[in-house]
Amino acid sequence: MAFFCCGRLDRKERGKKKPTWRIFSLKELHSATNNFNYDNKLGEGGFGSVYWGQLWDGSQIAVKRLKVWSNKADMEFSVEVEVLARVRHKNLLSLRGYCAEGQERLIVYDYMPNLSLLSHLHRQHSAECVLDWNRRMNIAIGSAEGIAYLHNHATPHIIHRDVKASNVLLDSDFNAQVADFGFAKLIPDGATHVTTRVKGTLGYLAPEYAMLGKASESCDVYSFGILLLELASGRKPIEKLNSTIKRTITDWALPLACEGKFTEIADPKLNSKFVEEELKRVVLVALVCSNSRPERRPNMLEVVELLKGESKEKFSEIEKNELFKVHEAAGFNDVPANEDNSDFISEEKEVKQELNEEKPQDKESI
Ligand SMILES: Nc1ncnc2c1ncn2[C@@H]1O[C@H](COP(=O)(O)OP(=O)(O)OP(=O)(O)O)[C@@H](O)[C@H]1O
Numbered sequence: 590m591a592f593f594c595c596g597r598l599d600r601k602e603r604g605k606k607k608p609t610w611r612i613f614s615l616k617e618l619h620s621a622t623n624n625f626n627y628d629n630k631l632g633e634g635g636f637g638s639v640y641w642g643q644l645w646d647g648s649q650i651a652v653k654r655l656k657v658w659s660n661k662a663d664m665e666f667s668v669e670v671e672v673l674a675r676v677r678h679k680n681l682l683s684l685r686g687y688c689a690e691g692q693e694r695l696i697v698y699d700y701m702p703n704l705s706l707l708s709h710l711h712r713q714h715s716a717e718c719v720l721d722w723n724r725r726m727n728i729a730i731g732s733a734e735g736i737a738y739l740h741n742h743a744t745p746h747i748i749h750r751d752v753k754a755s756n757v758l759l760d761s762d763f764n765a766q767v768a769d770f771g772f773a774k775l776i777p778d779g780a781t782h783v784t785t786r787v788k789g790t791l792g793y794l795a796p797e798y799a800m801l802g803k804a805s806e807s808c809d810v811y812s813f814g815i816l817l818l819e820l821a822s823g824r825k826p827i828e829k830l831n832s833t834i835k836r837t838i839t840d841w842a843l844p845l846a847c848e849g850k851f852t853e854i855a856d857p858k859l860n861s862k863f864v865e866e867e868l869k870r871v872v873l874v875a876l877v878c879s880n881s882r883p884e885r886r887p888n889m890l891e892v893v894e895l896l897k898g899e900s901k902e903k904f905s906e907i908e909k910n911e912l913f914k915v916h917e918a919a920g921f922n923d924v925p926a927n928e929d930n931s932d933f934i935s936e937e938k939e940v941k942q943e944l945n946e947e948k949p950q951d952k953e954s955i
């Protein structure tokens with residue numbers, strides 16, 4: 590696999606085109622992040638920690654420092670670097686560079702000043718309520734466009750595999766920048782699906798992917814549906830009802846949607862300030878995306894069209910969808926509570942249903 594070369598230019602090209610990314614030295618990243626100081630840490634994911642940093646020119650960066658690895662993880666790194674280096678879209682977080690020195694593997698991105706959607710919906714920024722309805726619609730459409738680009742225009746096409754709120758970052762204008770599609774595998778053109786390792790986060794995982802490890806674009810559509818419901822309602826993908834029962838966001842929202850009670854689905858933090866027609870659109874699109882049957886989900890291009898309200902015909906078909914007439918009794922998708930602390934899944938065709946609403950920072954890749 591050819592990687593680490595895309596940022597360099599041959600002599601002919603020099604002066605014509607600016608390289609899109611560059612190699613950073615470890616020394617430069619140490620000094621930018623104050624030696625990966627704990628105070629600079631933005632968070633921790635399945636593959637390592639992310640630190641805020643500032644370069645000599647004043648620009649702000651986010652550095653993902655991958656955990657010490659095995660050869661397997663080394664492959665993950667090269668995959669991410671190559672993919673990110675190639676793909677550019679207004680709603681995809683692009684790579685600024687990388688560093689590979691000794692045992693260290695680091696990826697450098699632009700720092701997103703408004704952090705992630707997760708931080709606004711459930712974490713450190715949730716009390717500020719800066720996500721008004723307009724911003725939420727813009728994030729919904731923007732992230733759908735980013736994923737649609739991965740599925741349809743990137744060469745080869747890319748399945749994200751880990752669409753979730755912490756992977757939707759927000760720039761200074763609150764535009765969505767979808768991140769971490771670099772851990773996805775590349776689908777050869779023409780292939781409809783690939784069977785490979787299950788990788789994703791519980792609550793967002795399409796059932797067929799969780800059970801059979803069959804990844805396809807429609808798995809991303811499912812996760813995107815969960816993300817849309819989360820964005821509209823401010824609720825988590827899985828909520829604890831009591832010590833033994835957890836309820837999925839779809840089990841909560843579907844009966845309300847069937848009864849036309851869309852305003853009850855809206856995030857209370859919106860203070861009833863939303864466009865009702867758009868809210869209904871977002872909720873219904875979200876629910877068809879998260880249909881347990883993959884063949885009944887729309888594709889991401891249709892999702893973009895629907896969210897933008899461009900296709901009245903397709904939307905009225907959705908309104909008539911049987912999903913909204915009869916629905917399974919509540920509790921159909923209830924999952925047993927589990928004491929394990931990881932919500933990240935990365936295992937050879939094997940899924941451990943793990944939930945971690947309380948200790949997200951402590952999760953481990955398994
Ligand atoms: N460029 C960035 N700007 C600002 N915050 C970022 C940036 N990149 C990542 N983060 C934040 O840093 C934290 C850790 O990110 P990381 O991607 O390692 O974990 P994650 O998204 O929670 O899980 P996963 O490993 O599945 O992607 C997240 O809260 C993420 O939103």
Ligand SMILES: [Mg+2]
Binds near residue numbers: 768
């Ligand atoms: Mg991430």
